[in-house]
Amino acid sequence: MTSKLTGTTALVTGASSGIGAATARQLAALGASVALVARRRDRLEALAAEIEQSGGTALVIEADITNRAQAQAAVDQTVERFGQLDILVNNAGLMLLGPVVGADPEDWDRMIAVNVQGLLHTTHAALPHLLKAVEDSPRRVADIVNISSIAGRVAWNGYGVYNLTKFGVNGFTESLRQEVTQRHVRVGVLEPGGVDTELGSHNTAEVRGEMIDPFYEQTEVLAPEDIADGVAYMVTRPRHASIGELWIMPTDQA
Numbered sequence: 001m002t003s004k005l006t007g008t009t010a011l012v013t014g015a016s017s018g019i020g021a022a023t024a025r026q027l028a029a030l031g032a033s034v035a036l037v038a039r040r041r042d043r044l045e046a047l048a049a050e051i052e053q054s055g056g057t058a059l060v061i062e063a064d065i066t067n068r069a070q071a072q073a074a075v076d077q078t079v080e081r082f083g084q085l086d087i088l089v090n091n092a093g094l095m096l097l098g099p100v101v102g103a104d105p106e107d108w109d110r111m112i113a114v115n116v117q118g119l120l121h122t123t124h125a126a127l128p129h130l131l132k133a134v135e136d137s138p139r140r141v142a143d144i145v146n147i148s149s150i151a152g153r154v155a156w157n158g159y160g161v162y163n164l165t166k167f168g169v170n171g172f173t174e175s176l177r178q179e180v181t182q183r184h185v186r187v188g189v190l191e192p193g194g195v196d197t198e199l200g201s202h203n204t205a206e207v208r209g210e211m212i213d214p215f216y217e218q219t220e221v222l223a224p225e226d227i228a229d230g231v232a233y234m235v236t237r238p239r240h241a242s243i244g245e246l247w248i249m250p251t252d253q254a
């Protein structure tokens with residue numbers, strides 16, 4: 001059976017949980033061969049088995065994308081196995097909240113390393129292949145979807161460096177869109193509001209208790225599948241239509 005993405009290859013970073021795992025499942029269901037990239041190999045293997053059982057195709061790539069060589073190798077392995085790369089979903093991310101005053105700068109380094117530098121590493125490695133896919137594949141278009149956040153549009157007290165990384169992702173996305181869109185690589189940003197994932201779990205008990213848990217208790221948040229639907233929408237538009245920005249919020253979140 002042919003589906004909208006049959007014959008394409010997608011690479012999803014942060015595919016071991018949350019939005020990345022849901023996106024990989026969704027793209028595979030639409031017919032893409034999917035490279036699953038993250039550090040937790042066991043999670044990736046379980047997801048790959050699930051995708052294969054449903055008739056899809058998946059490749060497990062254990063990589064830390066903050067390491068430029070590992071990010072490059074992840075892209076290289078994908079192209080080696082599937083022969084091409086049509087879709088890059090830059091989803092891996094880290095959110096460590098709290099005041100700037102008295103913060104541990106190591107936390108900032110870790111966020112900047114994943115949310116900004118990791119995204120740059122995979123993007124840089126993928127671009128030559130995406131440009132080539134436009135020429136070679138019947139689809140004649142390629143896609144980068146960067147998972148930013150409402151925190152890339154609005155700044156809040158206590159979100160400082162996370163805001164910095166996501167505002168940065170938005171700016172970079174629009175600049176790159178202008179650079180490559182006329183070569184038919186579509187570059188867009190997807191900005192979720194609250195989604196039910198592991199994202200908040202890496203924070204201290206104090207931050208979770210004050211800034212994260214109350215929000216999740218009071219709000220009917222999105223499911224990872226809601227965001228995966230958004231990614232699927234962006235990458236299945238006809239060749240002449242490019243979604244530069246998609247902002248998906250829980251109805252409940254003001």
Ligand code: NDP
Pocket residue numbers: 013014015016017018019020037038039040041043063064065066091092093094095114118147148149150191192193194195196197198199200
């Ligand atoms: P999760 O914590 O569930 O997923 C984060 C993913 O990133 C994991 O798969 C993790 O895998 C991966 N990751 C982290 N560091 C690295 C690294 N160095 N190298 C490779 N992979 C890495 O959270 P979400 O699914 O929520 O997050 C996905 C994206 O969505 C993030 O960019 C986040 O900022 C964004 N977002 C989330 C929102 C939410 O409310 N949940 C709202 C708005 C945006 P592993 O640990 O195995 O490496």
